[in-house]
Amino acid sequence: MSKDYFAARQKKLISLLKRSGAEALLVTSETNVTYLTGFYGDSSYLLIGKDQTVLTSDTRYTIQIEEQCPGLDVYIRKSTESMTAALEKVLKKTDLGSVGFESHIITCELLESLHGLTPALQWNPLSNLVEDLRMVKDASEIEETRKAVQQAQKGYGVLRALLTEEMTELQAAHELEHAMRRFGARQAAFDPIVAAGERAALPHAMPSEKRIGESPFLLVDWGAMTQKGYRSDLTRMIVHGRPTSKLEKIYNTVLKAQCAAIEAIRPGATCKKVDQVARKVIDQAGFGKYFTHGLGHGIGLDIHEGPRLGGNSTTELKPGMIITVEPGIYLSDWGGVRIEDDILVTRDGHEVLTSVPKEFESAML
Amino acid sequence: MSKDYFAARQKKLISLLKRSGAEALLVTSETNVTYLTGFYGDSSYLLIGKDQTVLTSDTRYTIQIEEQCPGLDVYIRKSTESMTAALEKVLKKTDLGSVGFESHIITCELLESLHGLTPALQWNPLSNLVEDLRMVKDASEIEETRKAVQQAQKGYGVLRALLTEEMTELQAAHELEHAMRRFGARQAAFDPIVAAGERAALPHAMPSEKRIGESPFLLVDWGAMTQKGYRSDLTRMIVHGRPTSKLEKIYNTVLKAQCAAIEAIRPGATCKKVDQVARKVIDQAGFGKYFTHGLGHGIGLDIHEGPRLGGNSTTELKPGMIITVEPGIYLSDWGGVRIEDDILVTRDGHEVLTSVPKEFESAML
Numbered sequence: 001m002s003k004d005y006f007a008a009r010q011k012k013l014i015s016l017l018k019r020s021g022a023e024a025l026l027v028t029s030e031t032n033v034t035y036l037t038g039f040y041g042d043s044s045y046l047l048i049g050k051d052q053t054v055l056t057s058d059t060r061y062t063i064q065i066e067e068q069c070p071g072l073d074v075y076i077r078k079s080t081e082s083m084t085a086a087l088e089k090v091l092k093k094t095d096l097g098s099v100g101f102e103s104h105i106i107t108c109e110l111l112e113s114l115h116g117l118t119p120a121l122q123w124n125p126l127s128n129l130v131e132d133l134r135m136v137k138d139a140s141e142i143e144e145t146r147k148a149v150q151q152a153q154k155g156y157g158v159l160r161a162l163l164t165e166e167m168t169e170l171q172a173a174h175e176l177e178h179a180m181r182r183f184g185a186r187q188a189a190f191d192p193i194v195a196a197g198e199r200a201a202l203p204h205a206m207p208s209e210k211r212i213g214e215s216p217f218l219l220v221d222w223g224a225m226t227q228k229g230y231r232s233d234l235t236r237m238i239v240h241g242r243p244t245s246k247l248e249k250i251y252n253t254v255l256k257a258q259c260a261a262i263e264a265i266r267p268g269a270t271c272k273k274v275d276q277v278a279r280k281v282i283d284q285a286g287f288g289k290y291f292t293h294g295l296g297h298g299i300g301l302d303i304h305e306g307p308r309l310g311g312n313s314t315t316e317l318k319p320g321m322i323i324t325v326e327p328g329i330y331l332s333d334w335g336g337v338r339i340e341d342d343i344l345v346t347r348d349g350h351e352v353l354t355s356v357p358k359e360f361e362s363a364m365l
Numbered sequence: 366m367s368k369d370y371f372a373a374r375q376k377k378l379i380s381l382l383k384r385s386g387a388e389a390l391l392v393t394s395e396t397n398v399t400y401l402t403g404f405y406g407d408s409s410y411l412l413i414g415k416d417q418t419v420l421t422s423d424t425r426y427t428i429q430i431e432e433q434c435p436g437l438d439v440y441i442r443k444s445t446e447s448m449t450a451a452l453e454k455v456l457k458k459t460d461l462g463s464v465g466f467e468s469h470i471i472t473c474e475l476l477e478s479l480h481g482l483t484p485a486l487q488w489n490p491l492s493n494l495v496e497d498l499r500m501v502k503d504a505s506e507i508e509e510t511r512k513a514v515q516q517a518q519k520g521y522g523v524l525r526a527l528l529t530e531e532m533t534e535l536q537a538a539h540e541l542e543h544a545m546r547r548f549g550a551r552q553a554a555f556d557p558i559v560a561a562g563e564r565a566a567l568p569h570a571m572p573s574e575k576r577i578g579e580s581p582f583l584l585v586d587w588g589a590m591t592q593k594g595y596r597s598d599l600t601r602m603i604v605h606g607r608p609t610s611k612l613e614k615i616y617n618t619v620l621k622a623q624c625a626a627i628e629a630i631r632p633g634a635t636c637k638k639v640d641q642v643a644r645k646v647i648d649q650a651g652f653g654k655y656f657t658h659g660l661g662h663g664i665g666l667d668i669h670e671g672p673r674l675g676g677n678s679t680t681e682l683k684p685g686m687i688i689t690v691e692p693g694i695y696l697s698d699w700g701g702v703r704i705e706d707d708i709l710v711t712r713d714g715h716e717v718l719t720s721v722p723k724e725f726e727s728a729m730l
Binding site: 041060061101181206 | 466
C-alpha cells in the first residue's frame with residue numbers, strides 16, 4: 001500500500017469533516033488510525049484536520065512509525081508522560097477552536113480528561129465518519145482482500161486433506177489456522193468455528209473437544225488476516241458420514257438462498273433488499289424462523305464492518321464494497337447449515353471473490 | 366471453575382459497591398463479565414447489585430449461557446431488539462434509583478443512550494472496581510495460570526527443538542503458537558514476539574520475514590492462554606551464534622536485576638520498590654537509560670492488568686497477585702535483552718511459577 005493511498009483517505013476524511021462543520025477529528029480507534037496512516041499499533045491517536053495531521057504515539061513505536069508512515073507528523077511521548085498530557089501539547093500547537101471525537105469509540109473517562117485539558121476547546125461528538133469511508137474499498141484494499149481469500153482457501157484445502165474422524169473440533173481449528181499462516185496469513189481473521197453436528201446449530205459455536213467423527217457433518221466458518229490486516233470470511237460444510245435427505249434438503253435450500261442473494265448484488269440495491277431475497281427462499285421452503293441472523297456484513301480491517309445486510313438497512317450498495325453473504329438454517333438438537341462467500345460490488349454488478357466449490361456433492365469428504 | 370467461585374466474586378463486588386455508595390453496577394467490559402459469571406462471549410452486559418444480578422445477552426448465546434452459567438438470571442434479546450431497548454426492560458423490572466457504569470470502558474455513545482432510557486435513573490461513573498478485585502487471584506485462577514505456564518513452557522520446548530537458521534521470525538512465532546495449542550492452549554496469550562538481533566531493540570517488535578540465522582541471537586516473548594482465558598507471559602533469549610562478551614555482559618546484568626527484583630517480592634512491598642530494585646542494578650552497570658519500560662504487570666484474563674510494577678505505583682503487593690518481572694536493556698542498532706518470569710505473591714514471600722532455565726549458558730541453542 002503506497003503512501004498515496006493514505007493521503008487520498010485523509011483527504012476524503014477532511015472533506016467529510018468540512019461538510020459536518022468540524023475543524024478536526026481526534027481519531028482514537030486503533031483500526032481507523034491504521035486505515036488513515038498505515039501504522040499498526042495500539043494507544044496511538046491521530047489528530048486530523050485541514051491544517052494538521054499529527055499522530056501521538058509512544059517510544060515503543062518510534063522506529064515502526066518511521067518505517068510504516070514516512071513523512072507523517074508524529075509526537076512521541078515517553079513512558080513517563082500520560083497520553084492526555086501529550087495530547088495537550090499537540091493541541092496547544094494548533095489554533096483549533098473545536099475538535100470532533102469518535103463518540104462510538106472513546107470512553108467516558110478519556111473524554112472527561114480531554115475536557116479538562118484546554119477549557120476553551122470545544123469537543124463535538126462525531127460518529128462513524130471513518131467507518132463510512134472504510135465501507136468502500138480502494139484498489140489496494142481489494143488486492144489485500146484477494147490475498148486474504150487465497151490464504152483462507154489454501155488453508156482450507158490443507159484442513160480437508162488433514163481431517164480425520166479422531167480429530168477434535170479444536171484440533172481442526174488449530175490446524176486450519178496454522179495452515180493459513182503457512183500461506184502468509186498473519187493469523188486467522190477470527191477464531192475459526194469448527195462445529196460438528198448439532199453444535200453447528202450455534203451460529204457462534206466455540207470449537208470444543210468433540211471429535212469430528214461423532215457427527216456425520218461439520219460446519220467450518222473461517223477466514224485469514226493478511227499481514228496488513230485485511231480479512232476474508234467463508235463458511236463451508238463438510239459431510240463425511242452418509243448424507244441424509246434432511247441434510248441435503250436444508251443444504252440446498254441455503255445454497256439456493258445464497259445464490260439468489262448474490263445475484264441481487266449490484267450498485268444501488270439496498271442491503272435490506274438483498275437480505276429479503278435470501279430470506280424469501282428460506283421462508284418458502286418452510287425454514288424462515290430458523291434463519292436467525294442477518295444475511296451478511298462488510299469485511300476489511302475489521303471482521304464485521306459496514307454495510308450490514310439486514311432487514312432494516314436502507315444503505316445502498318456501491319462499487320468497492322466487499323460483503324459476506326451467509327444465510328443459514330439452524331435446528332437445535334440437529335445442527336445447522338451455513339454457506340458463506342465474499343462478494344465485491346462492481347460497477348455493473350458483482351464479483352464473487354471466493355471460489356471454494358459449494359455444490360452439495362463437493363461438501364462430501 | 367465451580368459456580369461457587371463466581372458467587373464469591375459477585376459477593377465481593379457487591380460489598381465494594383456498597384462501600385462506594387452505589388446501588389448497582391452495569392458491567393460492560395467483556396472480560397469483567399467473564400470474571401464475574403464464567404460466560405465467554407461478546408456484547409453481553411451484567412447488571413449486578415444487592416437485589417439483582419442479570420446478564421443481558423442475545424440469541425446467539427442462549428445455549429452457551431445455560432452451559433456456562435447455570436442458575437444465572439438472563440435476559441436474551443432477539444436480533445431485532447437493540448441492546449439499549451433490552452437494558453431498558455431489564456432496568457424497569459428493578460427499583461433502582463441509580464446505577465454505576467464503568468467509565469473507563471463504556472463509550473460516550475452508549476452512555477448517552479443509557480441516559481435516554483429512564484430519565485429518572487441516575488448514572489454514576491465508577492472506575493476499575495472489578496479490575497481491583499481481579500488483581501488478587503483466587504485458587505481456581507492460580508490453578509489456571511499454572512496451566513497457562515505449562516502450555517507456554519512445553520510449546521517453547523518444541524520451538525527450541527524445531528528452530529532452524531532458515532526459519533523466519535514469523536514462521537518461528539507461528540510454530541510456537543501451534544505447539545502451545547497442541548498442549549491445550551486456546552491460543553497464544555498475545556501475538557508472540559520473535560525478534561532476531563537488532564530487531565530485539567524494539568520492545569514490541571512484530572515478527573518479520575527476517576531469517577533467524579541473520580543474527581547471532583533472538584528474543585522470544587510469548588505466553589499461552591488456557592481454554593478459560595487465563596494467560597502466562599515469559600521472555601527468553603536464544604543464542605545460536607558465538608556469544609560476544611557484550612551480549613554476555615548485558616545478559617547477566619538483566620538477569621541479576623531480574624533475580625534481585627524477584628527476591629524483593631513479598632506482601633506489603635510496593636510496586637515502586639520492586640521496580641527500583643531492578644532499576645538500581647541496571648543503573649549501576651551503566652545501562653540505566655536503556656531500560657525504557659516498567660518492570661512488569663499483573664496477568665490474568667487480560668495480558669496486562671493490575672498491578673503495574675512501575676516507578677510511580679504505591680500499590681502494595683498482596684498474596685494472590687500474579688505479576689511478571691521483565692527488565693530489559695535495549696540498544697538500537699545492536700539489539701536487546703529481556704528476561705521475564707511470572708511470580709505469584711504468597712503469604713510469606715513469592716513463588717516463581719515459570720521454570721525455563723535462564724542462566725546465560727542455557728540460552729545457547
